[in-house]
Amino acid sequence: MGEDGRVTTARPAVAGSAGEEGSALAARPVLTARPAVAGRRAVARRSARPLLLLLLATAVLAASLAAAVRIGTADIGWTDLARALGTRIGVDVEPLPPLLDSLIWDLRLPRVLMAALVGASLAVCGAVLQAVTRNALADPYLLGVSSGASTGAVTVVVLGIGATTLGVTGGALVGALLAFGLLLLLLRRTGLDSVRIVLTGVVVGQLLTALTSLVLMASADADTTRAVTHWLLGSMAPARWDTVVVCAIVTPLGLAAAWLCSNALDGLAFGSDTATSLGIGVRHTRMLLLVVTAALTAVAVATVGAIGFVGLIVPHGVRFLVGPLHRVLLPYAALAGAVFLVWTDALARIAFAPREVPVGVITALLGVPLFLLVLRKRGEL
Incomplete structure (x- = not known):
């Protein structure tokens, strides 16, 4: 109680007995310990959240793969799928009839796995090229690789060049790699500027598209033109285990790189000057990323044809959900692209059954409204 009758609170003594100083110093850690512990717990929760979301997305992909195997004109049950897999891994189960077993193991499983691998490749390539070129409309086909693959495939199918040694897939792969080589040749004296990459890629793509159309008009009959057009629109029907193995080797390596x-x-997403100030070797990094995206796109297009909108819409949608940091964006883009293409291919199988629609048509029909929705949510439309 003070001299004027008011109640006063005791303040820590600046100078006093040793006991008072000791008690004051001992009290300070108690006051700061709780916020420190709470901060550590908050950091732990924030660091665990992306991991949990990643595990959840992986589980969604696994469930999508299993469900998509069952979807089609032929009725396949969960028991049939389990028996087919059990037979292959050596579990003592009753074998399926040969026709049903071949349908699951030789047709459905390679197709679904190929859809997942191609979807992951295209989505990651789109995200990478959008950062490298600083162009929101960049997609895996920006470099002219898909046009080169189309030219190579048409050369094999229509003209018969390399048909016995390469086949359609081999011809498409050679054409894609030659297109990328032409791109690098045209860019050899530049600093791999983002604008030059875009413009040169468009030029190479248009040139090879014109060559493809010329070959089709000059030499192909109606049936061949129809078959080539179906391939150009993209289809998972040609997927077999040998091509799945190739994609299963190339895709993880490319995604890891x-x-x-x-x-x-x-850094590149903010421009060359910012990336250089951060100590990034812009030219070498761009070259490495262009090689990686070209390899992934070439393998994907050579196997299943050109499938549009996956590399454009998926990165934008994932970026809207998880943010622009590529350390987080790329894994989620791979998983989202895989899930998207798995279900799109399943829809292509049953939408107009028994006739199958090219999956590229379905991705375009779904991709346009989804892309407009993302733009509207971001306030850009």
């Missing part, structure tokens, strides 16, 4: 460049992609 792109993810290791996540910090460089963050």
Whole structure:
């Protein structure tokens, strides 16, 4: 109680007995311990959340793969799927009839796995090229690789060049790699500027598209033109285990290489000057990323044809949900692209059954409204 009758609160003594100083110093850690513990817990929760979401997205992909195997004109049950898989891994189960077993193992499983691998490749390539070129409309076909693959496939199918040694897939792969080589040849004296990459890619793509159309008009009959057009629109029907194995080797390597460049992609997204100030070798990094995206796109297009909108819409949608940091964006884009193409291919099988629609048609029909929705949510439309 003070001299004027008011109640006063005791303040820590600046100078006093040793006991008072000791008690004051001992009290300070108690006051700061709780916020420190709470902060550590908050950080732990924030770091665990992306991992949980990633595990959840992986589980969604696994469930989508299993469900998509059952979808089609032929009725396949969960038991049939389990028996087919059990037979292959050596579990003591009753074998399926040969026709049903071949349908599941030789047709449906390779097709669904190929859809997942191609969807992941295209989505990651789109995200990488959008950062490298700083162009929101960039997609995996920006480099002219898909046009080169189309030219190579048409050359094999229509003209018969390399038909016995390469086949359609081999011809498409050679054409895609030659198109990328032409792109690099035209860019050899430039600094791999983002604008030059875009313009040169468009030029190469248009040139090869014109060559493809010329070959079709000059040499192909109606049936061949119809078959080539169906392939150009993209289809998972040609997927077999040998092509799945090739994609299963190339795709993880390409995705890992792109993810290791996540910090460089963050810098490139802000421009060459910013990336250089951060110590990023802009030219070498761009070259590496162009090679990675070209390889992934070439393998995907050579196997199943050109499937549009996956590499455009999926990165924008994922970026809207998880943010622009590529360390987080790329894994989620791969999973989202895989799920998207798995279900799109399933829809292509049953939409007009028994006739199958090219999956590229379905991705375009679904991709346009989804892209407009993303733009509207971001306030850009």
